[in-house]
Amino acid sequence: MTAWDFTAELQALEDQQLTRVRRVVEQVDGPHVVIDGKPLLAFCSNDYLGLAQHPGLIETARQAAERWGVGSGASPLVSGYSTAHEALEQELARFVGLPRALYFYAGYSTNAGVVPALVGRGDAVFSDALNHACLIDGARLSRAEIHAYAHGDVLALERLLAASTARRKLVITDAVFSMDGAIAPLPEILALCERFDALLMIDDAHGFGVLGPQGRGTAAHFGITSPRLLYMATLGKAAGVHGAFVAGQAQLVEWVLQRARSYIFATAAPALEAETLRTALQVIARDDWRRGQLQSLIAQLREGLAGLPWPLLASATPVQPLIVGDNQAALDLMAALRERGLWVPAIRPPTVPQGTARLRISLSAAHAAADVQRLVDALRELAQTR
Structure with missing residues (x-):
């Protein structure tokens, strides 16, 4: 046996019910998919507004592919930055009400590159304990001193900021937490940043397009703005396409452009994606009915699952976590639903804390009320046989 034999480690994952398995999707029609020849009604996509198969977006992508081709060919700082990218960045900045935006090829790489661009040795990062892995990894890569505060605990954050003597202080938090659906107390956090001369970077991957007037995000939902705010969101969820962006003060965004290694040294996203996202922004702003449909489905699900042995965490977002607790029990419940045609x-763990294994129910405007009722009925039936 060599040091590169992972047999024991893989078996340990299997023994703890922590092995991850990819499912190969064969067909997609909104929330209806086919896997291994079996039709399933899916409650697992982050396509919150149902835009991934929107005919208008598909037609934009087709026309853009004919004009630009399917690849960018280089990094944005060489020849991968087109008029499509430029227009998208301008429209993203206007959409979230900030002076400037910078478009990245993927969400994970955005946070992994932006945080180290902002802070380094001698600086401090203050991170919510339940932040997404890309924020955590960005903080580690920065080599700044990291202070994790209890989830959503504004008083704990205040104590940490007050005690810090760091040159620069950066607070990072998910705006909507991807596994809980909880919304961060952004007004209170921003007030602390104003008080303690800190910068606030929020990851609005699961709020962009869903929350706020016309889906303009969680900051707009709270009505907050500040020169101390750096706004990040992904574009492969509610926007239905791919990529991510950061927006903020022009000088701050320029610094990120100059220093973020994941931007400088990576091939740019294809122009066809940028063009398609421009159409997506128009649909997001125009189609308020999609957000109305989501709110109706959320209310229906929460009412239908009330009183089950598995509690739903409090969430007003499309992310609805049903807490099961035990890893194997969560897997068994998932398998039982799949037998009934539901995914x-x-x-x-480690995606969620130990002892909090869950079913992550993800709703989309593409779901119908009958789809949600089917899930509710199945879970109520399974609860009776528990």
Whole structure:
């Protein structure tokens, strides 16, 4: 046996019910998919507004592919930055009400590159304990001193900021937490940043397009703005396409452009994606009915699942976590739903804390009320046989 034999480690994952398995999707029609020849009604996609198969977006992508081709060919700082990218960045900045935006090829790489561009040795990062892995990894890569505060605990954050003597202080938090659906107390956090001369970077991957007037995001939902705010969101969820962006003060965004290694040294996203996202922004702003449909489905699900042995966490977003607790029990519940033609993923540690394995129910405007009722009926039936 060599040091590169992972047999024991892989078996340990299997023994703890922590092995991850990819499912190969064969067909997609909104929330209806086919896997291994079996039709399933999916409650696992982050396509919150149902735009991934929107005919207008598909037609824009087709026309853009004919004009630009399917690849960018280089990094944005060489020849990968087109008029499509430039227009998208301008429209993203206007959409979220900030002076300037910078478009990245993927969400994970955005946070992994932006945080180290902002802070380094001698600086401090203050991170919510339940932040997404890309924020955590960005903080680690920065080599700044990291202070994790209890989830949503504004008083704990205040104590940490007050005690810090760091040159620069950066607070990072999910705006909507991807596994809980909880919304961060952004007004209170921003007030602390104003008080303690800190910068606030929010990751609005799960709020952009869903929350705020016309889906303009969680900051707009709270009505907050500040020169101390750096706004980040992904574009492969509610926007239905791919990529991510950061927006903020022009000088701050320029610094990120100059220093973020994941921007400088990576091939740019294809122009066809940028063009398609411009159409997506128009649909997001125009189609308020999609957000209305989501709110109706959320209310229906929460009312239908009330009183089950598995509690739903408090969430006003499309992310509705059903807490099961035990890893194997969560897997068993997922399997039982799949037998009934329903795909709801079991989420286990380390993605969520130990003892909080759950089903992450993800709703979309593409779902119908009958789809949600089917899920409710199945879970109520399974609860009776528990």
